[in-house]
Amino acid sequence: MNANKALWEEGDFTRIAESMRESGQDLVGKLDITEGLQVLDLGCGDGTTALPAAQLGAEVLGVDIASNLVAAGNARAEALGLTKCRFREGDASDLRELGDERFDLVVSIFGAMFAPKPFDVAKEMVRVTKPGGRIVMGNWIPNDPTLVAQILKISSSYSPPPPEGFVSPMAWGVEDQVIERFTQAGVPEERISFERDTYTFNYPGTPSELVAAFRSYYGPTMNAFEAAAVNGREAELQAELEVLFNEQNTSDGATSIPATFLRVTVKR
Numbered sequence: 253m254n255a256n257k258a259l260w261e262e263g264d265f266t267r268i269a270e271s272m273r274e275s276g277q278d279l280v281g282k283l284d285i286t287e288g289l290q291v292l293d294l295g296c297g298d299g300t301t302a303l304p305a306a307q308l309g310a311e312v313l314g315v316d317i318a319s320n321l322v323a324a325g326n327a328r329a330e331a332l333g334l335t336k337c338r339f340r341e342g343d344a345s346d347l348r349e350l351g352d353e354r355f356d357l358v359v360s361i362f363g364a365m366f367a368p369k370p371f372d373v374a375k376e377m378v379r380v381t382k383p384g385g386r387i388v389m390g391n392w393i394p395n396d397p398t399l400v401a402q403i404l405k406i407s408s409s410y411s412p413p414p415p416e417g418f419v420s421p422m423a424w425g426v427e428d429q430v431i432e433r434f435t436q437a438g439v440p441e442e443r444i445s446f447e448r449d450t451y452t453f454n455y456p457g458t459p460s461e462l463v464a465a466f467r468s469y470y471g472p473t474m475n476a477f478e479a480a481a482v483n484g485r486e487a488e489l490q491a492e493l494e495v496l497f498n499e500q501n502t503s504d505g506a507t508s509i510p511a512t513f514l515r516v517t518v519k520r
């Protein structure tokens with residue numbers, strides 16, 4: 253069993269993604285999408301960034317390891333009549349079914365960062381990008397004080413130590429590590445740039461209800477609750493997450509929580 257695939261298929265990330273649609277659309281609006289641009293969205297989920305890119309005229313392929321999210325993405329594209337946006341199953345660390353230099357833009361927003369073998373991921377992203385094309389990644393930043401980095405930090409403190417050789421997905425939020433990965437894939441360092449950007453989680457319910465959604469549907473949080481249950485610490489984990497979500501909420505009556513991420517741009 254592929255643990256990475258199981259992690260994302262056991263939950264239902266569509267239920268979290270619904271709170272990320274506006275930021276996805278805003279981000280895509282900054283990517284200079286033009287009619288007919290060939291776009292690959294890696295770790296695309298159910299299309300939070302793939303669908304707005306297609307609505308701007310791009311021809312989009314979404315690739316994700318989770319079959320349930322691929323099906324959800326295809327259903328959303330069909331419902332919107334987006335015939336040039338399709339989703340298929342695949343692993344960001346091995347894109348052998350995709351030809352070299354095929355895409356003008358490879359996007360991966362909190363997607364490829366979760367794939368094991370980060371050096372292979374960087375190599376594959378570079379390989380499938382056309383010379384003159386771009387790679388744009390959105391990566392959560394380790395120890396950042398905002399929402400997602402804190403969820404992942406709290407969750408890991410309730411989980412058993414990772415296996416020997418495990419590389420944290422959060423390393424994709426460290427500039428030096430990103431440079432090392434892309435330079436090893438053949439990209440000169442001066443073609444790699446970084447910006448801090450913000451994604452806002454907008455949810456119609458209370459912060460505690462959003463915690464409940466993470467607990468029920470977000471693979472990494474589901475695993476943390478499973479691990480906490482082994483030691484009878486579920487209530488402690490729930491309380492810690494509720495404090496975090498409530499402290500970071502900026503809305504009265506609903507939930508709006510901004511989270512900082514590292515936007516990486518690589519010019520091929």
Ligand SMILES: C[S@@+](CC[C@H](N)C(=O)[O-])C[C@H]1O[C@@H](n2cnc3c(N)ncnc32)[C@H](O)[C@@H]1O
Nearest residue numbers: 260295296297300316317318343344363366367
């Ligand atoms: C946090 S979600 C983000 C989804 C989407 N990019 C979005 O912004 O809504 C992480 C996504 O990465 C996918 N993923 C994890 N590991 C992957 C891998 N090795 N290859 C491709 N996709 C992967 C998961 O299935 C999940 O859809």
